[in-house]
Amino acid sequence: MGGGRRWPAGMAVLAAVAVLGAVAEREAPAAGAAVALSPYFGTKSRYEDAAHAREEEAVAAAAGSVRAHAREEEEAAAAASAGGRCRALQLVGVIRHGTRYPTAAQLRRLQRLHQLLAASSSSSSSSSSAQPSASASYPAAQAGQLAARGRRDMELLAGRLSRRFPGLLRRPVLLSSSKPRCVHSARAFARALARHPHPRPQEEEQEQEEEQEEEQEEEQEEQEQEQEQEEAGAPAADLEYGEPEINDKLMRFFDHCEKFVTDVEENATALHQVDAFKNGPEMKKILKKVSALLHVPEHDLNADLIQVAFFTCSFDLAIKDTQSPWCDFFDTDDAKVLEYLNDLKQYWKRGYGYSINSRSSCNLFQEIFKNMDKAIAEKQSGQPISSPAILHFGHAETLLPLLSLMGYFKDKEPLTAYNFKEQAQRKFRSGRIVPYASNLIFVLYHCEHATTPEEEYQVQLLLNEKLLPFIHSQETTSLYGDLKDHYKDILQSCNPDQECKLPKGQCEDY
Template sequence: MRFFDHCAKFVVLVEENDTAMGQVNAFKEGPEMKKVLEKVASTLCLPVEELNADLVQVAFLTCSYELAIKNVTSPWCSLFSEDDAKVLEYLNDLKQYWKRGYGYDINSRSSCNLFQDIFQQLDKAVEESKSSKPISSPLIVQVGHAETLQPLIALLGYFKDDEPLLANNFAQQAHRKFRSGRIMPYAANLAFVLYHCDHVNASQEEYQVQVLLNEQLLPFLHSNKTTSTYADLKDYYKDLLENCHFKEECELPQSMSLLSMSCEGTKWKGC
């Protein structure tokens, strides 16, 4: 389920590209993070020069892990105020946005295979039902990671803000939709549920779908309702169904392939 590891365009343009996380690195050096660093350094009686954003983020994550897993307040939590937590949350959201979310098109389009597989399985169930055959796979479970789901959620178009997440718009993004901790918590899960409805007014209403993220119904983007006919859902994603294919999306242009080969052993900055 780590499709992105096999997507050459993602690996070259994002994973191994030092400049791809430019917004993340800029925020680490920005005024909001500097304020957090100064406060933590003062609390620990350390020179601020001995701390950096990565170290402070480790302390914050340790606090959050112990609270979430053990339900105890870690001593590390005493270092941070609610405002500090918002800054560090934004730092993590920036990373997820630019590496797994809407930051680059290839992030989401690397999940084309998973997207296509979901609809192929739904198509198969519909065809078997129409033929009065037993549904061969009434339940399909695929297990991956948050890094598996986040690109797919972005491909589906959920939690997309009007403005991109940037290093310099922390305050403007206070009410953002893209919050990776809420979208991808522990044991995050996405479910497509297909229904066969007997008593309907039109044949296209016979098969209907619901989508649940973390056991909560998601409203469909084309209707803002939590139930959609399968036909309407396929129509909404028609372009992706017809044009989103892993091989074509992830293949590097020949010129870029040659350039990346010539840069082997160096830090690739060519995106």
């Protein structure tokens, strides 16, 4: 495809730098079991761990094949000079909130686990030195809230994107889920942009990154104090970009889809594959092992309690950059099983398990294209682009259905309770797709001297700042018209009201 070669100059190397930057910007991680288990934390994964997990395809390629990227960039520059230079016109993104605290439900399960430990310690003469402390690690008031690390996730992401797309992010339109962790993520992102509203030219960026990171570290204490005021209800007076617009119909479309709520969310049998795996041999083996280590009777434990112990390992690493004692109870084989349990739930509740999971997101998908259509219309009429950047802050539950709607990460065989071993190389791994601060970004380009009208507007897609090949071409750049044609069914025929409407006479009798 002619459009596939017209990369904006510098894009190939910038893509490599962005992936490495996301890994390097975190402080040195805690050593030990937590880091060994981190590739398997699923939706509780740190952003940079997702990049590490893609090391062979992304990080190692970026670090070890810079010359290949440089050659690719030279070819792209040559194509651009021959057919017309392309410039970024608009950026439309969907961003998951940053690192958060455990939810209230997770804290209740952890409290139950601590109660079992306390009972075991008081009734058994066995040594309990290996048992984790029963003290509560996270106050209930913090449940589900954005952590300080989550604000940092957003600040770093904002910095990288503003350097990669100078000029586009000066006045972004911000939309958010009503959940405080999403609103606070949007605010943190905006504050980072406000502190550096005029990015330096791209060729100077690598030389200045360390200086910028030092500045951000010095400001972190002040930002945490500001966030405490926000959570206490104080107004965000210094937020130059304004408050994000709350739009749950876009960002929490699943809550507004009656068919999804009835057929999946409130259907006791919808996740039968998950329930079967919880009681399958792989989980029973882990339960027996943990029971022996904790001196807690097997019948007092279940898959949910085992999973929350594993998640506590992930929370302590992500939030505190420390290793939880719970990490020592699991090895990588256990972690793979627990990752699969999490992925099973995401697959059947947010992914390909039921068509309504993804079809319920078509309103958001259509909105993304409406924004790009509007930018093109404004460019064609000689008007300034009214919204050079539109950013939507939501959840893993926002991104997974959207990516499934687009056809990404679909395995040949469905994930089930009975094919764990066969799915070892599966595409659908939530930790690699939607870690904390994950992002899906459509970048619309205008190619002023394109050889044909069709080539004038082109698109690239970034997932977690890495170029994502398009389903229809397997290339990383698409003509805008070709992309719209590939998704014409969704763009023209997917009516959210119709998709989410229950059939006449259907009863909620699950």
